[in-house]
Amino acid sequence: MTWIFENWERFWEVTAVHLRLSVVPVLIGFVLAVPLGWWASRSQTARAVLFPFANVLFTIPSIALIVITPVLIGVKILDEINVIVPLTVYTVALMIRSVADALSAVPGNVIAAANAMGYRPLRRFLTVDFPLALPVTIAGLRVATVSNISMVSVGALVGLGGYGQLFTEGYQTDYTGKVLAGLIGTVVLAVLADGLLLLIGRLLTPWARAGR
Amino acid sequence: MFGWLFDPAHWSGTTGIPVRLLEHLGYTLLTLLIAALIAIPLGAFVGHTGKGGFVIVGLSNALRALPTTAVLILVVLWAGLGDFPVYVALVLLAIPPIMAGTYAGVRAVDPVTVDAARGVGMRESGVLLQVEIPNALPLIYGGFRGAALQVVATATIAAYTGAGGLGRLVFDGLALQDFGQMLAGAVLVALLAVLVDLGFAGLQRLTVSPGLRPVGTGGKR
Numbered sequence: 001m002t003w004i005f006e007n008w009e010r011f012w013e014v015t016a017v018h019l020r021l022s023v024v025p026v027l028i029g030f031v032l033a034v035p036l037g038w039w040a041s042r043s044q045t046a047r048a049v050l051f052p053f054a055n056v057l058f059t060i061p062s063i064a065l066i067v068i069t070p071v072l073i074g075v076k077i078l079d080e081i082n083v084i085v086p087l088t089v090y091t092v093a094l095m096i097r098s099v100a101d102a103l104s105a106v107p108g109n110v111i112a113a114a115n116a117m118g119y120r121p122l123r124r125f126l127t128v129d130f131p132l133a134l135p136v137t138i139a140g141l142r143v144a145t146v147s148n149i150s151m152v153s154v155g156a157l158v159g160l161g162g163y164g165q166l167f168t169e170g171y172q173t174d175y176t177g178k179v180l181a182g183l184i185g186t187v188v189l190a191v192l193a194d195g196l197l198l199l200i201g202r203l204l205t206p207w208a209r210a211g212r
Numbered sequence: 213m214f215g216w217l218f219d220p221a222h223w224s225g226t227t228g229i230p231v232r233l234l235e236h237l238g239y240t241l242l243t244l245l246i247a248a249l250i251a252i253p254l255g256a257f258v259g260h261t262g263k264g265g266f267v268i269v270g271l272s273n274a275l276r277a278l279p280t281t282a283v284l285i286l287v288v289l290w291a292g293l294g295d296f297p298v299y300v301a302l303v304l305l306a307i308p309p310i311m312a313g314t315y316a317g318v319r320a321v322d323p324v325t326v327d328a329a330r331g332v333g334m335r336e337s338g339v340l341l342q343v344e345i346p347n348a349l350p351l352i353y354g355g356f357r358g359a360a361l362q363v364v365a366t367a368t369i370a371a372y373t374g375a376g377g378l379g380r381l382v383f384d385g386l387a388l389q390d391f392g393q394m395l396a397g398a399v400l401v402a403l404l405a406v407l408v409d410l411g412f413a414g415l416q417r418l419t420v421s422p423g424l425r426p427v428g429t430g431g432k433r
Contacts, residue, residue, distance in 0.1 A: 056402065061364075061398065061401050150277055151279075153282065156281070157372055170289070179289065186279045
């Protein structure tokens with residue numbers, strides 16, 4: 001803990017990088033996963049293609065994806081994009097299933113009622129299906145966010161930023177306090193992000209608590 | 213691109229691909245065994261008694277946020293290099309999904325079934341071992357297979373502190389700027405993960421009661 005207070009500025013700097021590297025992929029991944037999940041919830045073919053593909057993507061170790069990405073997209077190994085692309089891939093792989101399951105679980109009679117009231121497809125999706133799918137979707141988003149925050153550190157093994165830098169520097173200089181500082185930072189960040197998403201989920205779905 | 217992977221010279225010797233594969237598999241299986249021995253009894257006990265569920269869920273979430281790299285490095289700094297830090301880091305990674313799956317599985321067993329088991333005179337231990345756990349197996353396997361995928365993928369990082377396994381290809385390749393070797397490591401880990409999952413899927417089919425099959429979760433996350 002003392003390392004954090006003695007190196008306050010460095011700690012904040014690393015925290016900011018870590019936060020950026022974990023939140024940006026969640027946002028991009030979420031935006032990509034919603035249409036893909038919607039497609040998978042409507043088409044058996046899409047499920048049969050997307051789910052196994054997502055499973056395979058998930059088995060590629062993060063360190064491997066981080067070192068392969070620069071070669072595949074032609075950037076330098078020390079570019080932040082090399083963490084952002086793999087983590088986006090993992091987020092999409094994880095969220096497709098959450099979104100598809102959530103949309104499939106919307107009760108048929110609710111959809112029938114919305115159709116009968118004259119909702120057009122897009123409006124029905126935005127105001128009926130998607131809001132009802134939010135609890136499960138946000139549960140998936142929480143898992144993706146927490147695992148991203150924990151995985152950003154892997155980027156430091158190839159020299160990228162975030163708390164992982166404290167791990168590698170601590171390892172090279174045999175300085176436990178530095179590693180612990182990064183560990184505490186990661187866990188606190190994960191818990192805060194998780195709590196924030198939980199709160200957002202509760203605020204967005206007031207009906208889920210009605211009648212309790 | 214795949215030249216390194218298919219070069220016969222890399223498929224023999226004490227640092228050849230088969231040795232690295234076996235090391236990786238060894239880390240994975242022993243880790244899963246240790247984690248299962250810790251997580252299944254804990255999850256089952258809490259699921260059975262219904263006490264402490266909040267602690268189990270909270271502990272799982274907190275452990276999930278723990279960066280494996282940091283745990284590995286910390287244990288290396290404290291206990292020195294070797295396989296021990298690898299197992300500590302990987303077991304901590306594998307416990308949350310197995311524990312959460314077991315807890316959720318036991319909790320989700322139909323209370324009518326549990327009451328019926330008590331009604332025919334089963335002891336509490338019988339209720340847990342002969343009724344609740346067999347019925348919870350699909351969810352236990354779900355958590356276990358999720359853990360297996362994570363462990364196979366993450367065991368790669370063990371090579372950062374000099375341990376063996378397929379991570380050696382990734383980190384040695386990185387040090388030598390040898391893209392083919394890194395790619396070979398990545399491909400082999402993904403392949404191993406798929407094979408390990410298939411193995412456990414087979415085990416699941418053999419050990420889960422056919423009556424439970426329709427509600428099987430498949431376990432992939």
